[in-house]
Amino acid sequence: MSPRGNSSEVMIGRLVDDLQPVVPRRVWRDAAILGGVALTELGLALWLGHQRADLHEAMRGPMFWWKMLTCLGLALAGGIAVLAALDPETRARPLWRGLAAATAVALLVGAVLAGVAAVPAPVMLRLDMHEGMLCLMWSLLMSLPVLAAILFLARRAAPTRPRATATAAGVAASGWGAFVFAWSCPHADPLYVLVWFGGAILLGAIAARVLLTPVLRW
Amino acid sequence: MATAPRSDDVHGRLMAAAQRGDKAAYRLLLDELRSWLARYYRRRLPEAHVDDAVQDALLAIHNKRHTYDPVRAFAPWLAAIARYKWIDRLRTMTVHRTEPLDDDIPDYLQIGDHGDTVISAAVLSELLGTLKPGQADVIRLVKLGGHSIDEAALLTGQSPALVKVNIHRGLSKLAALVEGYDDVA
Numbered sequence: 001m002s003p004r005g006n007s008s009e010v011m012i013g014r015l016v017d018d019l020q021p022v023v024p025r026r027v028w029r030d031a032a033i034l035g036g037v038a039l040t041e042l043g044l045a046l047w048l049g050h051q052r053a054d055l056h057e058a059m060r061g062p063m064f065w066w067k068m069l070t071c072l073g074l075a076l077a078g079g080i081a082v083l084a085a086l087d088p089e090t091r092a093r094p095l096w097r098g099l100a101a102a103t104a105v106a107l108l109v110g111a112v113l114a115g116v117a118a119v120p121a122p123v124m125l126r127l128d129m130h131e132g133m134l135c136l137m138w139s140l141l142m143s144l145p146v147l148a149a150i151l152f153l154a155r156r157a158a159p160t161r162p163r164a165t166a167t168a169a170g171v172a173a174s175g176w177g178a179f180v181f182a183w184s185c186p187h188a189d190p191l192y193v194l195v196w197f198g199g200a201i202l203l204g205a206i207a208a209r210v211l212l213t214p215v216l217r218w
Numbered sequence: 219m220a221t222a223p224r225s226d227d228v229h230g231r232l233m234a235a236a237q238r239g240d241k242a243a244y245r246l247l248l249d250e251l252r253s254w255l256a257r258y259y260r261r262r263l264p265e266a267h268v269d270d271a272v273q274d275a276l277l278a279i280h281n282k283r284h285t286y287d288p289v290r291a292f293a294p295w296l297a298a299i300a301r302y303k304w305i306d307r308l309r310t311m312t313v314h315r316t317e318p319l320d321d322d323i324p325d326y327l328q329i330g331d332h333g334d335t336v337i338s339a340a341v342l343s344e345l346l347g348t349l350k351p352g353q354a355d356v357i358r359l360v361k362l363g364g365h366s367i368d369e370a371a372l373l374t375g376q377s378p379a380l381v382k383v384n385i386h387r388g389l390s391k392l393a394a395l396v397e398g399y400d401d402v403a
Contacts, residue, residue, distance in 0.1 A: 007273070008252055008272060012248045012252065012276065015280045017241075019236060021239035022237050023237075023284060024237055024287055025285045088295060089295055158285040158299070160298050160302040217306070218282070
């Protein structure tokens, strides 16, 4: 036997000696952990009064629901993609298709609503830079608990598509962060929502892709 | 709920037993997987990287054994792990230069399985064919041929800095290309 073959034999011996019983990974368990963290964060935010004063009135308008459902939809699409990506057998292409479809639907609905609810005001006024930057920052800050939960789950799993997993993690976490923050945000202008909420989700996805990809390698 | 692998999936049953802590089943499984992995990597990597890749994969299988779901077939799970470690090895090749074989070693000791070498060369050649000629040339010279950066620069007419850039970009593209494929064992 070659020295290399012999070292493989030694290694197998060590791995066998090291063997301990393990509990097979279950996707529903990961989903429960992720959902639990996300809902706890939302519950805490609402319990601490993190919601707009005119919430009941705002809920009568379509823009409020578009904003909420877009953030929630992207968070769910990203979350499902992440849970799938943690399985080593998952292929990247369906993940991208799912995320792209969710984003396209959100943008399409937004474009239609933007046409219906055209706001006759200067663009810079509509964007409200100061408030917008706060929106973006808070959305990203509120994405951290879900991002930490995903990182915890990913380290225990075996994602074989680190870049796709990291990007999906970014979409899921920042989508959820934007959803939690949206309860307190009084803005409903489609342009504002697209730029600042969309910007937060895009920035979160890019940051996660860059920063998380090396961490997810194993 | 207790689950059991399909009765015809021998490796799946062995892994399910290993997940419960059965060391005899685990040894049997790893011994068989070692041979399978060696064949897998010989078709995809230069001979010098095969043993390291096999050991990396065995370690990954050990560390990630809880991610195998016993109700599913074992082969796709194994193929996914093996493929991931293959890409990992390609990425490693962007960082570490292949050392040339010692000239003092007699030729008959340097030659491995000729059939596997031919298959490996064919697969690598096909993959390298997707790169720009400048990138493929320097990868062939430095990573597979064991030439130094300076030698490759002299042979290709590229500057040493460009050789390094082309190797890095070429292997990164190769890794991304392989990563994008839905490979089967």
